[in-house]
Amino acid sequence: MFRFASIRLLRALITILAVITFAFVVLRLSGDPAQVMLGPDVPQESVDAFRKAWGLDQPLWIQYLSYIRAIFTGDFGVSMRDKASAMQLVIERIPATLQLTIPALFLKVVIGIPAGVYAALHRQSAIDRGVILAAIFGFTIPSFVMGLLLVLIFSITLGLLPSGGQDTWQHGILPTLTMSIGGIGILARFSRSAMIEVMGQPYIRTASAKGMKWQDVVWKHALPNAAVPIVTIVGFMVGTLIAGAVVVESIFSWPGIGRLLVVSVSNRDLAVVQCILLLVAATMVVSNLIVDLLYGFLDPRLRAQSAH
Amino acid sequence: MSEHFKTPLIEAKGLVRTYEVRQGMFGRATPVRAVDGIDLRVMPGETLGIVGESGSGKSTLGRMLLGIDPPQEGQALFEGKPMPKLATPEWRALRAKMQFVYQDPLAALDRRLTIAEQIGEPLAIHNLVPKPHRETRVAELMSAVGLRPDQAGRYPHELSGGQRQRAVIARALASRPKLLVCDEPVSALDVSIQAQVVNMLRDLQEKNHIAMVFISHDLKVVRNIADRVAVMYLGRIVEEASSDVIFKTPLHPYTKALVSSVPVPGKLLQGRVILQGEPPNPANRPSGCAFHPRCPLAADICRTSVPQLLSVADGRTAACHMVTRAEASVAA
Amino acid sequence: MTVTDIARPQSPNLSLFTRFIKQVRKVPFSVTFGIVWLVGMVVVAVFADVIRPYGITAMDLRARLSLPGNPAHLLGTDELGRDVLSRLLQSIRVSLAIAFGATIISAVFGTVLGFAAAKFRGAVEHLVLVLADFQAALPFLIMSLAVLAFFGSSMPLLIGLMGFYGWERYARIARGLAISASAQGYASAVVQLGATPGRVYLHHILPNVASTLIVSMTLTFPEIILMESGLSFLGLGVQPPETSLGNMVGFGREYLTRAPWIMLAPAFVIMVTTLSISLVGDWLRDKLDPTLR
Numbered sequence: 001m002f003r004f005a006s007i008r009l010l011r012a013l014i015t016i017l018a019v020i021t022f023a024f025v026v027l028r029l030s031g032d033p034a035q036v037m038l039g040p041d042v043p044q045e046s047v048d049a050f051r052k053a054w055g056l057d058q059p060l061w062i063q064y065l066s067y068i069r070a071i072f073t074g075d076f077g078v079s080m081r082d083k084a085s086a087m088q089l090v091i092e093r094i095p096a097t098l099q100l101t102i103p104a105l106f107l108k109v110v111i112g113i114p115a116g117v118y119a120a121l122h123r124q125s126a127i128d129r130g131v132i133l134a135a136i137f138g139f140t141i142p143s144f145v146m147g148l149l150l151v152l153i154f155s156i157t158l159g160l161l162p163s164g165g166q167d168t169w170q171h172g173i174l175p176t177l178t179m180s181i182g183g184i185g186i187l188a189r190f191s192r193s194a195m196i197e198v199m200g201q202p203y204i205r206t207a208s209a210k211g212m213k214w215q216d217v218v219w220k221h222a223l224p225n226a227a228v229p230i231v232t233i234v235g236f237m238v239g240t241l242i243a244g245a246v247v248v249e250s251i252f253s254w255p256g257i258g259r260l261l262v263v264s265v266s267n268r269d270l271a272v273v274q275c276i277l278l279l280v281a282a283t284m285v286v287s288n289l290i291v292d293l294l295y296g297f298l299d300p301r302l303r304a305q306s307a308h
Numbered sequence: 309m310s311e312h313f314k315t316p317l318i319e320a321k322g323l324v325r326t327y328e329v330r331q332g333m334f335g336r337a338t339p340v341r342a343v344d345g346i347d348l349r350v351m352p353g354e355t356l357g358i359v360g361e362s363g364s365g366k367s368t369l370g371r372m373l374l375g376i377d378p379p380q381e382g383q384a385l386f387e388g389k390p391m392p393k394l395a396t397p398e399w400r401a402l403r404a405k406m407q408f409v410y411q412d413p414l415a416a417l418d419r420r421l422t423i424a425e426q427i428g429e430p431l432a433i434h435n436l437v438p439k440p441h442r443e444t445r446v447a448e449l450m451s452a453v454g455l456r457p458d459q460a461g462r463y464p465h466e467l468s469g470g471q472r473q474r475a476v477i478a479r480a481l482a483s484r485p486k487l488l489v490c491d492e493p494v495s496a497l498d499v500s501i502q503a504q505v506v507n508m509l510r511d512l513q514e515k516n517h518i519a520m521v522f523i524s525h526d527l528k529v530v531r532n533i534a535d536r537v538a539v540m541y542l543g544r545i546v547e548e549a550s551s552d553v554i555f556k557t558p559l560h561p562y563t564k565a566l567v568s569s570v571p572v573p574g575k576l577l578q579g580r581v582i583l584q585g586e587p588p589n590p591a592n593r594p595s596g597c598a599f600h601p602r603c604p605l606a607a608d609i610c611r612t613s614v615p616q617l618l619s620v621a622d623g624r625t626a627a628c629h630m631v632t633r634a635e636a637s638v639a640a
Numbered sequence: 641m642t643v644t645d646i647a648r649p650q651s652p653n654l655s656l657f658t659r660f661i662k663q664v665r666k667v668p669f670s671v672t673f674g675i676v677w678l679v680g681m682v683v684v685a686v687f688a689d690v691i692r693p694y695g696i697t698a699m700d701l702r703a704r705l706s707l708p709g710n711p712a713h714l715l716g717t718d719e720l721g722r723d724v725l726s727r728l729l730q731s732i733r734v735s736l737a738i739a740f741g742a743t744i745i746s747a748v749f750g751t752v753l754g755f756a757a758a759k760f761r762g763a764v765e766h767l768v769l770v771l772a773d774f775q776a777a778l779p780f781l782i783m784s785l786a787v788l789a790f791f792g793s794s795m796p797l798l799i800g801l802m803g804f805y806g807w808e809r810y811a812r813i814a815r816g817l818a819i820s821a822s823a824q825g826y827a828s829a830v831v832q833l834g835a836t837p838g839r840v841y842l843h844h845i846l847p848n849v850a851s852t853l854i855v856s857m858t859l860t861f862p863e864i865i866l867m868e869s870g871l872s873f874l875g876l877g878v879q880p881p882e883t884s885l886g887n888m889v890g891f892g893r894e895y896l897t898r899a900p901w902i903m904l905a906p907a908f909v910i911m912v913t914t915l916s917i918s919l920v921g922d923w924l925r926d927k928l929d930p931t932l933r
Contacts, residue, residue: 011773018774026790140915142866144873144886145907148893156897243779247870251893261782262874265789273789280782288777376832395837403834416829418844430833479833 005293012289019281023274024067028060071278086271090257090279097256099172100248101241104179109234112184116191117226120199121218131188138185143244147178147251164253175252179244183237187230194229198222228295235291239284242276315388316349317519318406318487322382323347323372325365329591340590342368344543345382347617352486355513355520357534357551359527359566363588365543366523370491373521374406375399386487404434407480411492413472417464423475424450424460430482449478454508470501474508481512488513489521494529506532527570531555539563542588542598545617549624559620559631561603597629605630671923674916681732681913688733694723696730696883705899716901718891727883728905734884735910738799739864743857745803746864747810751853754814755841758822768815772808780805780867788876798877802868806860813856817849858921862914869910885910 119131141149154174155163162171198204199222207217245258253259257276264272325343342365350356360366371377373384375391384391386406392398410416417426428446431437437445447457453474464472473493480488490509494502510533513520524530530537531551538548539562547560558564565581585602594601600610609629617627626632667675684691693714694700700713700721708716708724715724757768784801791797821827821844830840869886871877873893878884885906892903 014770015774015777018770019778022774023786026787029790136915136918140862140911140918142869142910144870144889145910148889148896148903148907152896152900240779243781246781246785247874250874261785262876265785265876268789268792270789273786277782277786281778284777284779374832395831400834400836403832408829408832410829415825418826418830418848420847421844429830429835433834433839483834 005296008289008292012285015285016278016281019278020068020071021064023277024064027270027274028063086269086275089272090260090275093255093257093260096166096254097242097245097249097258100175100179100254100256101245103172103176104183104244105238105241107176107180108183108187108237111180112187113191113230115184116188117195117223119188119192120195123196128192131185131192134185135189135192136185138182138189141182143178143182143247144251146181147174147248150174150178151251166254171252171254175248175254178248178251183244187233187237190233191226191230194226195222198226201225231291231294235287235294238287242280242283314351316385317352317354317387318373318521319349319385319388320346320369320373320382321385323369323379323384324381325368325372325377326380338591341543341593342590343372343379346543346545348538348545348548350487350519350521352519353513353517355510355522355533355535357530357537358521358523358540359525359530359537360540361525361587363542363590364540365590366525366540367491369540370408370489370521370523374408374489375402376408401434404430404436404483405485406487406489407483407485409473409477409480409488409490409493412496413469413476414464416476417472419464422461422463423455423467423472426464427475427479427482430479434483436483445482449482452481452512453478454504469497470505473497473505477505477509477512481516481518484516485518487519487521489523491523492525493522495524495526502529503532509533527555527566531570539566542590542593544598544627545625546599546628547624547626548617553624559624559626560628561605561630562599597627668923670919674919677912677916678920681736681909681916684729685733685736688729692726692729694726696722696727697881698722698726705895708901708905715905716899718899718902719895724902724905727888728885728909731883731885731888731906732909734878734882735865735868735886738802738868738878738884739861741799742802742805742864742868743861745800746805746807746860747853747857749803750807750810751814751846751849753807754811754816755818755845757811758815758818759837759841765815768811772811775804775808781870784867784871785876788871793876793879795878795882798868798871802864805864805867806856809856809860810853813852814849817852818845821845821848855921855925858917858924862917862921865910865914 115127115131115134119125119128122128151163151174154161161174162168163174165171204217204222207221208214212220242257245256246261247258248254249256249258250262257279260272261276263269264276323343323346324341326339326341329338329340344365346369348356358366358369368377372379375384375386375394378394386402392402417423424443424446427449428442431442431445446460450457450460455471455474455478459467459471464475467475473496477493488509493509494505497505506529509520512518520533522530522533534551536548537551537554538545539554539560540546541562547554547558547563554563555567555570558567561581562583565583568580569577571577581604583602588598596612597603597606597610597615600606603610605628607630613629615627615629615632617625618632620626620632700717700723702721703713703717704721705719706713706717708714710716713723713725715728717723718727753768753771757765787801788797818827818841822831822840826848827840827845830844831837835843865885868877868884869889872884872886873890875890878887880887888906889903889910892899892906895902
């Protein structure tokens with residue numbers, strides 16, 4: 001088990017390092033960083049001073065190493081817009097994003113998984129068909145369309161809910177809903193097919209043939225086995241929470257990380273962009289790691305296979 | 309009896325092949341000797357049958373003879389020259405002279421191409437026949453193996469098992485090879501079809517003067533086609549002799565057990581030797597003679613020393629302490 | 641094993657037309673609808689210049705924000721008097737062209753890498769797998785935003801960027817199928833015949849892999865459309881004066897209250913198109929390879 005965990009941890013660290021390297025490479029490729037960071041109207045002496053201050057006249061590999069060091073001390077540089085520390089700006093926005101993403105995740109899991117499982121156990125019922133339909137919609141309606149449609153219906157036509165800003169808790173309803181609807185459909189469909197596959201296995205038939213109560217068959221045999229693929233998808237969804245927030249926060253003018261990212265990209269505020277990029281990568285990697293470790297816990301076969 | 313002074317078509321000298329097998333997550337890697345020192349030779353036009361259970365290493369040996377699996381020790385020689393390294397242009401060019409017939413014809417054929425295209429593929433690869441004449445040659449090959457001309461446009465899954473194997477054989481013969489290595493070519497077929505295919509192989513071999521190495525676990529089939537038979541156990545040859553001799557008077561206890569299980573039509577099965585113990589596991593090789601845990605004749609020496617393959621009569625060899633001692637005492 | 645050793649009868653020689661009709665009848669309605677829609681979209685994409693009633697920047701200032709249904713502007717106009725229908729047709733062309741180009745780039749790139757990993761094993765395989773893991777580790781949207789931040793949004797960059805979407809899926813499929821082909825099957829048999837690796841891959845493995853790859857392409861194609869639309873919606877994808885479906889939705893957002901049709905038309909097209917591709921893709925997958933899920 002220890003070996004399993006340490007391999008996973010190592011891979012996670014390597015992935016983070018790869019992302020850092022990616023950011024470094026792209027940054028260097030996109031032109032002279034000093035020029036880019038400072039903007040076009042700055043006199044040459046400032047550019048040179050900047051380069052010296054940042055060690056940009058050093059050989060590339062030294063730059064790489066100091067880049068890594070800077071990241072680990074949380075120093076991403078200064079945001080061009082606000083002259084505040086990039087890291088600071090990002091951290092300030094995290095709570096706002098969490099206010100949307102955590103309830104959204106909660107809804108996805110609490111509605112999606114049971115709906116999917118129920119649909120699998122009651123094939124051809126209304127719920128089953130409903131789940132399939134919901135899944136199709138979840139997949140084909142992009143979040144920006146969904147968000148705008150919801151605004152059209154609930155804010156403009158019905159006048160029930162506000163459409164922008166973060167003032168009251170009611171402001172959070174539509175954004176959270178937008179974030180969760182697609183995910184509910186996808187998670188429901190996925191849980192449904194995972195459950196169907198498990199229920200088709202011979203050991204389920206054996207269990208019920210042994211005279212086990214149907215509830216016990218489902219709770220003790222089917223669900224734990226279906227849990228593995230479902231946990232994977234949930235883990236994946238956790239990792240992509242911030243990505244999902246990007247569009248939604250832009251539509252609803254919600255002051256979270258997603259919106260910050262879009263604004264920073266438009267302004268080419270590279271310090272902030274790098275910071276967010278690494279934050280997202282770290283989130284993704286950590287959630288994958290947790291899922292992997294949970295796997296090893298849930299499925300003993302995977303523990304045995306992992307050492308190659 | 310006079311020795312042939314021709315060079316053997318294919319010769320193996322001390323072939324050894326080992327695999328590394330890891331036991332579970334924390335186990336150490338144990339080397340497994342699939343082929344443990346094999347010497348043999350096949351003359352042009354001759355058929356050598358290689359008989360053994362699964363785990364005996366016979367399939368690995370077949371691949372080594374063709375140069376597909378490289379030996380860790382020893383050499384395989386073709387027409388007196390060492391086998392070129394796998395996947396080099398020389399190795400590829402040599403394929404025209406030596407071919408392989410597989411156990412599962414469906415797996416060996418590309419499901420997207422017609423059998424006519426596949427039979428003609430060696431002609432295209434080695435540029436043996438100019439394009440306009442290829443169709444005629446393919447038709448010749450098809451009729452030689454007993455396939456009808458209207459089957460040329462069929463796909464592998466549209467044919468029966470026997471027909472597929474005929475197609476594989478036709479493809480193998482396209483480049484007029486001098487050697488055919490067949491690994492369990494009829495095991496996946498119905499018993500009635502097996503006989504047809506084996507007879508066909510024999511006829512083709514005689515007509516075209518092809519040497520054959522016929523690998524099988526099924527003695528009944530080998531008997532029909534082989535001139536000489538080598539019996540393998542856990543990577544070593546335990547007995548080798550001409551086909552008639554080995555069936556009439558098997559010497560090695562393992563061979564005796566195998567032969568005694570072959571039914572002879574018209575007679576009751578008598579004197580059948582039933583082997584005790586577990587089938588051989590190459591990862592867990594017994595000490596001394598690998599067969600000793602199951603051998604009715606096992607003595608102390610069998611537990612400690614590995615018997616060598618020694619000549620016990622003209623054109624016969626056996627690897628058994630009991631046999632060689634007995635023959636030696638007879639000769640003495 | 642005792643299997644009855646008989647050949648399957650060859651399909652009877654019905655006329656080509658009769659067989660075609662039989663095939664069409666077997667197709668479920670939703671899939672037919674999807675196919676018809678997609679064909680329509682492709683026609684629009686190819687002939688947009690000819691079909692389009694107006695230029696995409698042509699402004700009819702007297703008819704600003706007019707409602708759809710009037711004969712001069714079937715789908716209405718936007719705040720600058722530009723004909724929504726014309727812009728929609730052009731957007732379809734742009735979005736489809738980007739998605740199509742990106743899908744091809746991604747498929748070729750991924751397949752080549754997958755084959756390379758299967759053929760050379762060792763370090764090459766490790767490198768490809770690590771790259772694939774890396775690609776799967778970062779949400780594509782975030783990564784594209786980062787790249788766009790550094791390099792700015794230009795059309796070639798956008799297509800190239802979208803071309804990285806999903807390559808790792810093709811790579812994994814190609815690698816898996818190539819490995820299984822060589823391990824026990826026809827690929828090793830053909831090598832045994834003396835074929836060069838080039839012949840083995842081009843003549844045998846690729847055609848066999850193609851059907852699986854095509855199905856995978858039908859899965860990534862709609863995702864690329866959605867991704868590009870999302871980026872364009874945020875103002876970071878296709879830049880004006882060019883117009884794309886996401887672009888139009890983004891612009892239409894400001895006039896949601898007064899002129900919702902500006903946003904609804906492209907949104908509708910996005911939804912129905914991705915739905916159609918999903919339906920057709922699912923059906924294709926079932927037909928070509930029922931063991932895939």
